[in-house]
């Protein structure tokens with residue numbers, strides 16, 4: 001949705017092919033309790049979307065919304081953008097010539113020829129039909145010479161740590177939830193931030209150890 005509107009705003013003629021009766025994917029299908037982590041890393045049109053949803057609720061910005069709130073914003077984007085929307089279209093076949101995707105044929109019989117295709121199907125249905133190579137899951141660091149990509153087995157260890165910390169009895173706060181000066185329990189938001197920092201540090205430490213092939217017990 002955002003890709004189509006962005007391409008149209010840059011002067012491209014865009015056809016948006018969608019299998020359902022309303023657009024917006026997860027965002028307009030009930031995924032309205034946004035687990036955003038750190039809002040500062042969300043920008044561009046994505047951030048604008050949450051601001052526009054905010055207008056629907058008469059707020060500056062809104063991250064918790066109903067499907068119809070999101071749909072209303074997406075409908076406005078479409079109307080303003082000039083994107084041609086084709087509903088109830090299921091991709092059936094990809095026409096590849098000289099290693100380039102030239103055309104897709106929908107199950108309805110509609111044929112779409114374009115210079116550029118964006119596969120936004122979540123599971124890469126068009127990529128699979130086109131026969132491009134892809135990886136399922138995460139490649140090893142060695143595939144692209146990466147050294148600092150995200151936590152893997154460390155993530156499991158840290159989630160175990162989460163359970164241990166969270167299962168502490170109500171009034172017995174683990175050390176990282178206490179202020180270092182007066183040892184009084186921190187307010188919840190502060191405690192959660194402190195916990196996230198601890199978790200990231202643990203992941204970083206474990207990843208460094210793993211990168212060096214250290215034994216971790």
Ligand SMILES: Cc1cc2nc3c(=O)[nH]c(=O)nc-3n(C[C@H](O)[C@H](O)[C@H](O)COP(=O)(O)OP(=O)(O)OC[C@H]3O[C@@H](n4cnc5c(N)ncnc54)[C@H](O)[C@@H]3O)c2cc1C
Pocket residue numbers: 017018019020023024025026027031033034035036089090091120121122123125126
């Ligand atoms: C239960 C759950 C909770 C989540 N919670 C969060 C969260 O709190 N915060 C967060 O940041 N992320 C969350 N995510 C992840 C987030 O939803 C996805 O990363 C995001 O929606 C992906 O956006 P997308 O546009 O790639 O896919 P989608 O939003 O899924 O859109 C894909 C679109 O492609 C269409 N489509 C599918 N197959 C085809 C096809 N063959 N032909 C044509 N169209 C097709 C679908 O109908 C859909 O409209 C959650 C995911 C799940 C499942």
